[in-house]
Amino acid sequence: MGEFKGFDPNGFMLLEMNKFNDSRDFYESVKEDIKRMSVVPMRQLCSDLSKELYAIDPKMNLIPTKMVSRVRRDTRYSKNKEMYRANLWCMFMRDKHQWENFPCMWFEFYPGGYSYGVAMFRFDATGLAAFRRKLTEKPEEFRKALKGVEITGAELYLDSFKKDKPDIDKVDKDLRLFYNAKNFGFTYYSKDMSKLIDGSIKEELTYAVRAFTPMYKYLSEITDELVAKGE
Numbered sequence: 001m002g003e004f005k006g007f008d009p010n011g012f013m014l015l016e017m018n019k020f021n022d023s024r025d026f027y028e029s030v031k032e033d034i035k036r037m038s039v040v041p042m043r044q045l046c047s048d049l050s051k052e053l054y055a056i057d058p059k060m061n062l063i064p065t066k067m068v069s070r071v072r073r074d075t076r077y078s079k080n081k082e083m084y085r086a087n088l089w090c091m092f093m094r095d096k097h098q099w100e101n102f103p104c105m106w107f108e109f110y111p112g113g114y115s116y117g118v119a120m121f122r123f124d125a126t127g128l129a130a131f132r133r134k135l136t137e138k139p140e141e142f143r144k145a146l147k148g149v150e151i152t153g154a155e156l157y158l159d160s161f162k163k164d165k166p167d168i169d170k171v172d173k174d175l176r177l178f179y180n181a182k183n184f185g186f187t188y189y190s191k192d193m194s195k196l197i198d199g200s201i202k203e204e205l206t207y208a209v210r211a212f213t214p215m216y217k218y219l220s221e222i223t224d225e226l227v228a229k230g231e
Contacts, residue, residue: 057216103219142218
């Protein structure tokens with residue numbers, strides 16, 4: 001697979017046209033162009049980042065064809081029956097079919113912009129309890145991870161339990177928001193599509209991945225601890 005050089009801007013328009021037409025016949029007529037201008041460059045970008053990502057987590061799924069989303073939507077369990085999407089994303093995470101309670105990093109582009117971030121992924125009650133325990137035991141480590149995320153300009157999103165956890169007073173006030181979270185993540189948004197076209201998004205993502213690494217590792221260590229304990 002060749003080195004990432006950037007996306008063809010015509011690919012963005014073609015994805016939008018394909019979504020608008022919502023037709024299998026139209027998709028078949030433009031499928032190879034979509035692949036060449038959007039899907040293949042996204043896979044190349046994943047491939048170029050794989051060495052960096054492997055150093056962070058050797059258990060991460062780093063097969064480009066499995067990291068990149070499909071253009072055709074799975075509508076079986078959705079009320080939205082549109083067949084195609086105008087956005088593409090790649091996920092930097094472990095195989096979701098083999099692991100539970102693990103974090104992820106990602107990159108996505110969509111009409112008029114792109115985003116990337118780091119977040120919890122599929123943390124269940126056991127994983128959240130382990131996270132709260134670690135937050136109590138290693139608050140400074142989490143604060144350092146937060147600083148790494150904040151320098152990228154990524155914005156926090158968080159979903160909290162309606163009632164505070166009974167033992168929430170175990171942690172300092174500045175961390176109680178996270179202690180009471182069902183899930184949380186950080187996302188950076190940009191409308192500067194030129195970086196996707198000239199290829200400089202690769203350098204930006206490399207910087208972001210490094211900045212996100214302490215948070216990713218903080219969360220992935222919870223996964224490994226649970227596995228080691230047989231939980």
